Amino acid sequence: MEIAFGLIKVPYGTPINVFKNLRVCDECHHAIKYISAIERRDIILRDTVRFHHVKDGCCSCGDYW
Numbered sequence: 001m002e003i004a005f006g007l008i009k010v011p012y013g014t015p016i017n018v019f020k021n022l023r024v025c026d027e028c029h030h031a032i033k034y035i036s037a038i039e040r041r042d043i044i045l046r047d048t049v050r051f052h053h054v055k056d057g058c059c060s061c062g063d064y065w
Contacts, residue, residue: 003035003043015042023047033057 006016024032024047036043037057045052053060 003032006043007035007039007041012041015044018043018045020045020047023049024052029059029063033059 002018003016006018010016024045029052032043032045032052032054034057035041036054040056043052043054045054050061
């Protein structure tokens with residue numbers, strides 16, 4: 001939901017920041033990577049353990065989340 005809102009409201013070129021109070025699940029992790037690749041946007045996701053900086057469909061965690 002936050003990512004959809006960010007795609008609409010955040011200007012192109014500005015990263016979309018998402019903060020979660022739970023761990024990101026496998027399905028959401030893959031979905032965020034696909035959204036980043038398709039929309040060509042940077043998404044920075046913070047969960048309870050680490051930051052995930054997703055750019056061009058690749059995550060900074062190396063898919064070790």
